[in-house]
Amino acid sequence: MADYEDFVRAHLPRLLRYATMLTGEREQAADLVQDVLVKVYRRWSRISDAEHPDRYVLRMVTNDYLSWRRSRAARLIAVGDPPDEARPDDFASDHAAREDMWQRLARLPRRQRAVVVLRYYEQLADADIADLLGCAQATVRAHARKALTTLRNGLRIDRMAQAKES
Numbered sequence: 001m002a003d004y005e006d007f008v009r010a011h012l013p014r015l016l017r018y019a020t021m022l023t024g025e026r027e028q029a030a031d032l033v034q035d036v037l038v039k040v041y042r043r044w045s046r047i048s049d050a051e052h053p054d055r056y057v058l059r060m061v062t063n064d065y066l067s068w069r070r071s072r073a074a075r076l077i078a079v080g081d082p083p084d085e086a087r088p089d090d091f092a093s094d095h096a097a098r099e100d101m102w103q104r105l106a107r108l109p110r111r112q113r114a115v116v117v118l119r120y121y122e123q124l125a126d127a128d129i130a131d132l133l134g135c136a137q138a139t140v141r142a143h144a145r146k147a148l149t150t151l152r153n154g155l156r157i158d159r160m161a162q163a164k165e166s
Contacts, residue, residue, distance in 0.1 A: 004044045008037060011054055015061055021117045022065045024106045032068060036060045059132045062118070066110050066133075104151050112147035115140055 012033070019029035040047055040057055050056045105113055111133070118129045119140075126144075130137045 003048055004041060019061055021121045022114060024102050032064055036064050062114055062132050066114060104154050108147050108150060112143045115143040116147045119144055
């Protein structure tokens with residue numbers, strides 16, 4: 001099983017980063033990747049024979065994320081007080097913007113979020129995303145369009161609310 005251990009050493013950081021982007025939480029991402037790696041270990045002889053075992057495992061992470069803990073009634077989303085106004089070059093402002101985007105991504109449906117992460121974080125083409133998710137390329141484009149529309153509308157609503165407050 002040295003081959004499996006080498007695979008895990010080489011790909012664990014990427015899998016954890018990817019799962020963190022999907023889940024929005026490091027601890028949940030670590031649990032997700034651990035669950036997948038247990039399954040990979042059991043099937044390593046077949047997975048290692050695949051043309052691209054790393055892509056196969058990435059698909060496993062994606063599928064487990066999409067179906068993981070569906071029975072869980074409530075998802076935990078960290079909500080904090082809105083940050084005070086800060087200069088555009090201020091670290092706190094950058095951090096607040098990133099946190100705001102995390103919050104917006106967390107509100108997207110799982111498939112839409114997976115498409116956004118695969119497209120913009122993993123920089124995969126629609127054909128590759130469709131292959132990973134087991135759907136048509138048109139479905140990938142539809143999920144991406146819906147997700148981006150939701151994210152844009154949320155920003156527009158926030159700007160309108162800020163303008164009314166001013």
